[in-house]
Each structure stands twice: as structure tokens, then as C-alpha cells.
Amino acid sequence: MKQLFILAMLALSYSANAQHSEHKSGTEHHAQNQHEHAPHGKHKLSVYTGFTHIPSAFYEHETHEESTGKWVPTIGIDYFYSLSHKWELGIIGDMELDEYYIESDSFEELARNNVVVLSAVGKYKPTHRIGLIAGPGVEWEMGEKDTKTFFVLKTGIEFEVAIEKGWELTPVFTYDLKEEYSAYAFGITIGKRF
Structure with missing residues (x-):
């Protein structure tokens, strides 16, 4: 009872x-x-790590016909500024940590070593977590004197996951359409809004 x-x-x-x-x-x-949904500031700074796939890349001991492309480790830094809850402007800087060759549109073999891609992008957020990225950029080789630069059009999609206190974990897929070749990348950023 x-x-x-x-x-x-x-x-x-x-x-x-x-x-x-x-x-x-x-x-x-x-x-x-x-x-619960209080913003943590208009600025976001992130570090990026991932892999870039270059379908037309091959190593010195290979020929272009033997190659199926190369996966290259990539690191980077991103900065975004929020204009509104739907739009952001940003700068994305990535560095590919490998040396490889590509066959250009004019059938010339070009060596690429520690490639840097710097892009100014806009981000549209159709939802709170998903961001669509697009913008122009330039590619060059780090530390090379006679480097060939290429124009780049960077596009991508990301999924932001808020952790706490302004920290975010963001899986990212990007596609770089370059003057002489193209590449796509999978990675993740860890960022802080302030």
C-alpha cells in the first residue's frame, strides 16, 4: 500500500x-x-584537413595513360563573415601536400608541387546547417620561382554541426574547376564563431 x-x-x-x-x-x-540559438558572432575561423582527388594526376614513374588519378592530403584555413542568417562571404586557402604531374589541355606535362588554392567565395545557407559555396580563386605552387598559376572556380557543399560555445565541426565536399584540370576534395573543418 x-x-x-x-x-x-x-x-x-x-x-x-x-x-x-x-x-x-x-x-x-x-x-x-x-x-538556445544565440549567435556567437559574425566571424568564423576554421582549420581544414582532408584529401583532394586529382583525376588527371600521375607520378613521375607513371604515364598519363596508366594513371587513374591521385589522392593528395590537403590542409587549409577558412574565414567566413556572416552578412545574414542566409549569406556569408569567405576566403578559403588550401594546400595540397604532394608532388605530381598533370597533362595540360595542350598535352604538356606539368609538375605540380605543394599546390596552394586561394578562393574568395560566397556561401548561401538554404537551411540552418547546409551551406552552398561558390567563388573564383587562383592556384600556384608554394616555394617555386617559375610556377604556373591557374584560375579556379571553387564550388562546394558543407554541413555545419554546432558543438558548443561557438565551436563547429563541418564535413565539406568541394569541386575545383581549374584552367587546365579539375579536382574534388572531401574533408572536415573545425571552426570557432566569434
């Missing part, structure tokens, strides 16, 4: 608590919602 009384009291307590939370005023609920 005593156990039945305790269960009844717990059920009544739970019921009263649930009714109280349902009757919160609209302003309290709105304030709590705003607190």
Missing part, C-alpha cells in the same frame, strides 16, 4: 510539472529559444 502511494505521488508530481512547463508564457518560451 505504501509503494502504491509513492507511485501515485510521483505520477501527480510528474503531471503537475508537465502542465507547468506547457503553460509557460510565450515570451519566456521565445526568450529560451533565442538563448
